[in-house]
Amino acid sequence: MEILNKKKDLKQFFSLLTKADDRILMLDYDGTLAPFNPDRNKAYPYSKAAGIVNRILLDNRCRVIIISGRTIDDLLKLIKFEPMPEIWGCHGYEKQLPDGSRFTETVSDVNKDTIRCYEEALRFAGLDKYCEKKSLGIAVHWRGCSMDMINQIKTQVNQIASKIKNHSVHVSDFDGGKEIRIKDIDKGSAVNKIMSTATVGSVPAYLGDDLTDEDAFRQMGDIGLKVLVRDKPRLTLADIRLVPPDELVWFLGKWRELCL
Numbered sequence: 478m479e480i481l482n483k484k485k486d487l488k489q490f491f492s493l494l495t496k497a498d499d500r501i502l503m504l505d506y507d508g509t510l511a512p513f514n515p516d517r518n519k520a521y522p523y524s525k526a527a528g529i530v531n532r533i534l535l536d537n538r539c540r541v542i543i544i545s546g547r548t549i550d551d552l553l554k555l556i557k558f559e560p561m562p563e564i565w566g567c568h569g570y571e572k573q574l575p576d577g578s579r580f581t582e583t584v585s586d587v588n589k590d591t592i593r594c595y596e597e598a599l600r601f602a603g604l605d606k607y608c609e610k611k612s613l614g615i616a617v618h619w620r621g622c623s624m625d626m627i628n629q630i631k632t633q634v635n636q637i638a639s640k641i642k643n644h645s646v647h648v649s650d651f652d653g654g655k656e657i658r659i660k661d662i663d664k665g666s667a668v669n670k671i672m673s674t675a676t677v678g679s680v681p682a683y684l685g686d687d688l689t690d691e692d693a694f695r696q697m698g699d700i701g702l703k704v705l706v707r708d709k710p711r712l713t714l715a716d717i718r719l720v721p722p723d724e725l726v727w728f729l730g731k732w733r734e735l736c737l
């Protein structure tokens with residue numbers, strides 16, 4: 478484990494977690510709970526980590542929330558928790574509660590039309606096979622491509638973006654591609670909504686690996702614990718860095734033990 482924020486007292490965090498009535502464990506999926514797989518449909522979670530998360534869910538001593546860029550339907554093909562956690566998909570556009578009820582954010586027709594414009598332009602540019610179409614947004618993946626191909630995809634996506642004039646829809650970077658998204662819907666706004674329902678004195682932690690998780694870290698500020706799950710260091714707002722899967726398994730085990 479690497480301590481990134483010297484001001485964060487980990488012992489104090491664990492002590493607060495033990496005493497708290499309201500604990501919130503927020504987990505990104507790809508790169509955090511699951512290793513990357515060239516075939517994204519086979520990115521199953523680390524078995525030991527998933528096992529502990531399932532035990533935490535069974536203990537029912539804290540709120541467990543998976544927050545992913547994937548759609549909820551996509552995630553449900555990869556995770557088999559019993560009981561199910563709360564899931565926020567498409568960076569918080571869609572939400573499924575443990576009882577299976579679903580909600581989506583309200584998005585204007587203009588913004589939906591803009592996403593459709595991107596979809597058509599990406600298809601016209603021959604990038605269809607790199608695209609993951611979501612219920613709201615499109616991720617263009619280049620994991621496994623040559624450097625030349627990556628540069629070509631980047632150039633084409635940037636050219637398309639320069640022609641589409643809607644500042645509410647933007648192109649953001651993630652580890653392994655670019656994503657066309659609605660500006661105000663990101664993991665930071667998801668964390669904001671989750672924390673607005675938390676009680677005073679709640680103890681949250683957010684675990685993530687990617688650039689999109691930095692929005693969540695930024696939103697958390699000094700509250701709780703921000704955990705970068707990544708084998709290599711990078712510039713981040715996180716408090717600590719855990720190398721998966723072993724240190725992730727240690728952290729989840731510690732979380733469970735302190736919540737019992």
Ligand SMILES: [Mg+2]
Nearest residue numbers: 505507508687
């Ligand atoms: Mg991730």
